[in-house]
Amino acid sequence: MDSNIIYLDNSATTKPHPEVLQTFIQVNEQYYANPASIHEAGVEANALLMRAREQIAGIVGTEAKDVIFTAGGTESNNFAIFGTAQANTHKGKHILTTRIEHPSVLEAIKRLAQEGFEVEYLSVNEAGVISLDKLREKVRTDTILVSIMHVNNEMGAIQPIEEAAAIIHAQSRAIFHVDAVQSFGKIPVRFNDENGPDLITISGHKIHALKGSGALIFRKKLTVAPFIVGGGQEYGLRSGTVAVPQAVALAKAARMAIEAMPEKQLQYEKWSKDLHVFLGNFGRDIHLLSSEIGAAHIVSFSVNGLKGEVLINALQKHGIIVSTSSACSSKQTTTSHVIEALNVIPSFKKGVLRLSFGAYTTDAHIQQFKKVFTVIMHDLKGENKE
DSSP states (O other): OOTTOEEOBTTTOOOOOHHHHHHHHHHHHHOOSOTTOOSHHHHHHHHHHHHHHHHHHHHHTSOGGGEEEESSHHHHHHHHHHHHHHHOTTTOOEEEEETTOOHHHHHHHHHHHHTTOEEEEEOBOTTSOBOHHHHHHHOOTTEEEEEOOSBOTTTOOBOOHHHHHHHHHHHOOOEEEEEOTTTTTTSOOOOOTTTSOSEEEEEGGGTTSOTTOEEEEESSOOOOOOSBOSSOTTTTTBOSOOOHHHHHHHHHHHHHHHHHHHHHHHHHHHHHHHHHHHHHTTGGGEEEOSOTTSOTTEEEEEETTOOHHHHHHHHHHTTEEOBSSOTTTTTOSSOOHHHHHTTOOGGGTTOEEEEEOOTTOOHHHHHHHHHHHHHHHHHHHHHHHO
16 A cells, blocks of 8 residues: 555554564564474463463453454454354343444344344434443343444444443343454453453454454353364364464554553544534535544544545545445445434435544544545535536
């Protein structure tokens, strides 16, 4: 990618930190032995793997044995959904989730519904947030799983995770899974003894680590079915030779993200407020999907009467990279399920743009976007009026 490109699509993926890449290369070169082997080289590789496990566990407030390394967010979400459901049918078959989850949650739960599980969906308000009262109504004694994402990947809504956990744990024995792919490393995500989640999903390539790395993290020992069977690695839950370099690189990126979080939060909040004011000046031409009470690193909006693809191409000609909504669904022709859940006015449904910030975003990038977008809106809206 051209170094002059302004990249504002960090919720789709991020550029790996040079330090993380160097760690990955170094581990591949020096600690390439199988960590399950009993010879000295294997013991050294396993020690490095355990250190990575301990570092991630320390960040979220759990124990090293409760960190299971995976190939990324989709696998971790699938593991949480299928593993929990398959192991807890003796407690019930009722599952709760929201209408704005990532497809890796929704599609997994859809399959469970086809297998006879009873699934209910929580709606969201215009800000993309669930109703705790509705959650309270729907949680039952036979509810075995509740899956609610922390930060929505398309419009940045933050769900009240701790309050939801208190309701779920008070009214049921359900396992509470939180997809924290879009929040980990950007806003605080931790377990606690009383009102926190039971399972957390994280993904490496969202925090300047590598694609193909992630983790499913447990608050404590839970009854879940193994996701991949074979040699019994990852405490018997995910068999297969563990990718030590990816795990160590993930831990490195996680530490860097946590250390930078206070400063980055302030930057993201500044840019978010600036862009919300800027976009608000376009009046009825723009509908803001994100809000200033949402996650500051995601700014999402829609342009009346225009297609997102047209706007993306126009911005790209000026060297600015953004996305329509979710990278996982941007190539589909149908309207995003998140946009549908928000009840967006039809004339705005196709014109969604998402800007998302990362470690390499700068003030100059934000100002250049504003300048270019103003010109594009003038040109495109002018064409539509002729």
